[in-house]
Amino acid sequence: MSSSAIQDRTPQADCTIGLVGLGLIGGCLALDLKRLGYTVYGVARRRATVTAALEQGIVAQAGCDLALLSQAAVVFVCTPMAVIVPTVGQLAEHVSESTIVTDVGSVKGEIVAAATTLWPNFVGGHPMAGKAESGLAAAEVGLFYQRPYVVTPVEATRSTAVEQVVEIATQLGSYVHTTTPDIHDRAVAAISHLPVMVSASLLHACLSETDTQVRTLAQQLASSGFCDTSRVGGGNPELGTMMAQYNRPALLQALKHYRGQLDSVIEQIEAERWNDLEEKLAIAQQERPKYL
């Protein structure tokens, strides 16, 4: 991606954006928002991160205290998922009534419900971008460019707050989708969290082959098909577990849909219903391009 995708802009008067958490996502937001002309203030837990952000010049001011963000018009909470709701609660003691608080968590249901109670001017968000590396050092301009950014208001969410978050996401160059937390969580369960479990189970199915000659030969013969199907199952275990924890009901529903489909494949092969199996595989072939 060209770094010119996010253009330098003239300063947006009186619009200070606060970031809580200066890891990969917070760091990338800081870089892009600065280029967009916003005044960016950052709060990080660790002093070393604060120093690094200031030295790199990606924030106008930074510190470890949320009081720094008292004048911010919009605050993005970019902490790990477990800390998002407590952070919103703490922010409520420092920011003004008009401040919009939004987050970047990858599951929305529980977070939006709890955060909206703590701060009525909260808008759930999920920029769907990332990279293998984490932390501020991995931050780069344009991470969100041409990537989905899901905004998940609930009935109580003020429309002006939603519009403000959508506007910023649009300025980042993201494809903005506005939907409910529930629809978001079910969609990401299907296309992101379910594949992790499906793919990890494939690696375990191979491991549960007790004949070492079979297992060794399988390892020697595996090629691109196995490599691709097992890729997301071989990813970060903490991240996979966290997704399951936070999106448990939607993921369980998706896993049950999946098990039903798998059982149907097994039944077709057991009963040698080859026409039915071929039809099922033909439907899969037709469906896949819709997701590309």
Added chain:
Amino acid sequence: MSSSAIQDRTPQADCTIGLVGLGLIGGCLALDLKRLGYTVYGVARRRATVTAALEQGIVAQAGCDLALLSQAAVVFVCTPMAVIVPTVGQLAEHVSESTIVTDVGSVKGEIVAAATTLWPNFVGGHPMAGKAESGLAAAEVGLFYQRPYVVTPVEATRSTAVEQVVEIATQLGSYVHTTTPDIHDRAVAAISHLPVMVSASLLHACLSETDTQVRTLAQQLASSGFCDTSRVGGGNPELGTMMAQYNRPALLQALKHYRGQLDSVIEQIEAERWNDLEEKLAIAQQERPKYL
């Protein structure tokens, strides 16, 4: 791959190799074997294929009659799987007692058992190479270079016949693995046929989401993870069905291993046994590099 991987060699005296079936695999074998100095005769079902093979000069002689191969030292049966055993039976009427007959079918158990009965000098083989296109027109030099080639003798197979097939596979530049038909079939079930069913079931799980808003958003948000995990499930339905038909017992066993693992993931998420789930995902992460 550089076409120089298979070097032109001086003719191998008195060694005529016959090919039955001049599709992608037969065509690629013809090109490589000619470069290796063998005299290659080809038999195809369709007259147009015979003409094309002769015009392209990839075979010394070609025709539609198996009698053409009466003097061949080795015959590769490169037909579709369903026709391999009948072809071996027909070849038996034409070739001499010393002729080694081998095949390129991707499942070995039933084929090797039946073909060995029809022709004692039969050696099962499986060159694990391919490309998206099929047919003689897609043939290229070096398709088997640095790819696995599994040779699957049984107790009755003559060791000289096995050695001859292994020698040719080695000359093609393949990585040769010698094992039993059963071990071969269980290994390819795990790394090739199971992933197709696992991956197709993922596409069907998404399709079985009845809420169209969820399904539409899932399609819009799907990215590289879903793309990779669903790739082999969106492949050729006829090929997937044929694999299941020919490798039914091994594939069913692999599917049951897989379902057991999937059930265990579901149980862990249902019971919120997060440490167990994280450990499972960590094992998957450790296992995957063994298959790359």
